[in-house]
Amino acid sequence: MNTPYDAVIIGGGAIGLCSAHYLQEAGARVAVLDKSRLDDGASWVNAGLLVPSHIEPIAAPGVVKQGLKWLANPESPFYVKPRFDMDLTRWLWGFQAACTNENVQRAVPILRDLALASLEDLETILAGPGFDQVGFRHGGLLMLHNSKKSEQANLELADLADAAGLVIRRLSREETLDLEPAIRTEMNGSVLFEQDALFDPEAFMRSMISDLESRGVDIFRETEVGEFESGDGKVRSVDADGARFTADYFILATGAWSRGLGSRLGVRLPIEPATGYSITVENPSTALSLPLIVTDQKITVTPMPGRLRIGGTLTLVGFDRTVDSRRIKPLERQALLYAPEYESGGRSLPEPRSGFRPCTTDGLPVIGKPAAYDNLVVAAGHGMLGMTEGPVTGQIVADLCMGRDPSFDLTPVSPDRF
Numbered sequence: 251m252n253t254p255y256d257a258v259i260i261g262g263g264a265i266g267l268c269s270a271h272y273l274q275e276a277g278a279r280v281a282v283l284d285k286s287r288l289d290d291g292a293s294w295v296n297a298g299l300l301v302p303s304h305i306e307p308i309a310a311p312g313v314v315k316q317g318l319k320w321l322a323n324p325e326s327p328f329y330v331k332p333r334f335d336m337d338l339t340r341w342l343w344g345f346q347a348a349c350t351n352e353n354v355q356r357a358v359p360i361l362r363d364l365a366l367a368s369l370e371d372l373e374t375i376l377a378g379p380g381f382d383q384v385g386f387r388h389g390g391l392l393m394l395h396n397s398k399k400s401e402q403a404n405l406e407l408a409d410l411a412d413a414a415g416l417v418i419r420r421l422s423r424e425e426t427l428d429l430e431p432a433i434r435t436e437m438n439g440s441v442l443f444e445q446d447a448l449f450d451p452e453a454f455m456r457s458m459i460s461d462l463e464s465r466g467v468d469i470f471r472e473t474e475v476g477e478f479e480s481g482d483g484k485v486r487s488v489d490a491d492g493a494r495f496t497a498d499y500f501i502l503a504t505g506a507w508s509r510g511l512g513s514r515l516g517v518r519l520p521i522e523p524a525t526g527y528s529i530t531v532e533n534p535s536t537a538l539s540l541p542l543i544v545t546d547q548k549i550t551v552t553p554m555p556g557r558l559r560i561g562g563t564l565t566l567v568g569f570d571r572t573v574d575s576r577r578i579k580p581l582e583r584q585a586l587l588y589a590p591e592y593e594s595g596g597r598s599l600p601e602p603r604s605g606f607r608p609c610t611t612d613g614l615p616v617i618g619k620p621a622a623y624d625n626l627v628v629a630a631g632h633g634m635l636g637m638t639e640g641p642v643t644g645q646i647v648a649d650l651c652m653g654r655d656p657s658f659d660l661t662p663v664s665p666d667r668f
Contacts, residue, residue, distance in 0.1 A: 255281045255468075257651055258488065258495045260475055260511065261503035262286070263293040264451075264636050265629050267458045268644025269501050270467050271375065276652045281468045281497070283490050288459060288471050292505060292605030293636060295528045297550040297561040298451045299541055300372065300638050302365040303391055303443035305414055306407060307357040307613025308633060309348035324576040327548035331567040337509065338566065341522045344611030344668075354410075357614055360662050362414050364615075364639050367657070369447060371641035376449075380461050384453045385555040391446035392421075392430060393543045394437040400545040401439060408441045417444040430540045434587040435551070437544075448541045450554045451637055478515055484625050485515065499651040501627045506569070506606035508616075508630035512665075517620045520668050521631045523569055523606035528561035529581050529599055530554075534589040547580050551588065560585045564607070571604055578602050609633045611668070617646055618660040627651060628665045 257273050259266045262284030273280045320326035330342075376386050395401040411418050419442040426440040427433060463469055476489040487496040504511050506523035513519075533556055542551040549562040563577045581602065586593050610616060610631040617629050627650050629643050642658075649656040661667075 253281070253493060253495050255279050255495065255497040257281075257499045257501060258283065258497040259501040259503055260488070261505060262288050262469065262471075263291060263503065263505050264455070264640035265505070265632065265643050266501070266503035267455070267462065268640040269503060269629060269647040270462050270644075271458065272644045272648035273651060274462065274465055274467050276648050278651065279466075281470065281495060282462070283470045283473045283475055283495070285472065285474045288455070288469070290603070290605075292526070292607055293455055294452050295603040295605045296451050296526070296634075296637055297528065297541075297552045297559060298448050298554060298637070299391060299550060299552060300365075300369055300447040300449065301391060301443070301635070302362060302369065302416060302445045302638075303393070303407075303411060304365070304635060304638070305358045305361045305416070306354060306410060307361065308609060309345055309611065309613040310354050311349055311351055313349050314346050325579050327563050327580070329563070329565040329567070329574070329577065331565070331570070333568070335568065338522060338568070341520050341611055344520055348612040353612055356662065357612070358410065358414050360614060361635070362416065363658065364642050365635070366445070368639050368642035369445070371645055375641060378461070381454075381457045383555070384449045384457060386447065386449040388447045389540055390442050390444040391541050391543065392426060392440045392442055393545050394426070394433070394435055394440045395545045396437045397546055404441045404545050411443065418442060419444065430538065430542075432536050432538045433542065434536060435542065435544050435584065446541075448552055448554070453555075454637075475511065480515065480623070483623055485623055499625045499627060501629060501647055501651070503629045505630060505636070506608040508608060508628070512628070515626065516622060517626070517628065517665060518668055519616060519628065519630065519665060520611045521608045521616070522566060524609045524633070525563070525565045525567055525570070525604055526561060526607055526634070527563050527573065527578060527581060527602045527604050528559050529578070529585050529602050530557055530559045531585055531589040531592070531600065532557045534558045535591050536588040538588065544584065547584075549580060549584050551584060558585075558588055569606065573602055573604060607634050607636070614663050615639060615643065616665045617643055617663045618665055619650060620665045
């Protein structure tokens, strides 16, 4: 079986689906291949936050020192599983080397511009039919602080955001409660990032899949990609579960799995899976109107239609889906603050779900064509910003495949930068 397409996208997460959206819109015949059933993973279980506020890359001064301190705390938001893994070792060395002020200053305008453009693109997508259940809302994000240390971190981020031209407000405890009376988390103040937004990521993914299939995009679920055929600077085809897929362009959008697939093509992508957890409470008795980040514990609390999602942690444990009950405890405590009926009624909280965030060593995504191939586009490594940057990344992918000049300078996010 030889199946010709204009574009074959490997990976059906938010990045892959947004790429399919813009490619189909441009008239391309598109196939999406994904090894899962497309009902789980980081694009489905994330916090649902759309965050221009997140302009500081994860590779920043002080992160390594703080991470080492957290290793001694079994409930901390960060953990590295001890193991012999040369890929992880190389990633950690690269990450440490990138934790500089220079990396932050380089990354801030890139992350800001990608996020703001992506929000505009997203609103255009959501204006179409079939997206009425996504629950998209502007209104901002409150970053709460309680300790002196977290207050300093929030205010430093506010200064960085101010300098980058974002719209923020520094709020006292009383001002925070005036804005969001339903807060139950201990705090003494906050920073409001007014341009942030939220939606229900699962509803978004379901709507995207339905919309793409209705417009003729072929989506192949539970389809494992095998070997690539390449030559003369081009990817010719890829085998997947007995079928050979040929195309003019191939898009590698496999998130945390991109390093392994890239290596089959000789493309080095230092991307490490960083596991995150979330707990979703249905119809909580406490109705928040604004999403929160509890800065002291790096926990998100997001109101969605009919439910509340609490998320957090960043663990480097490889592709291990085992839930560490110790890491879940801080999330459970936050969940019970907003849904105390579980505790008073003696009920167990819903089971946590996990996903693998694709983290690069410098905290920037990988978007563009590697020099070795004329028809391969990499769109991966978005870390915790896959939902935020999905639409703009999809637009860039379509531009590259359709011979248009992208609206962004892709040099800082090139796959050849490593």
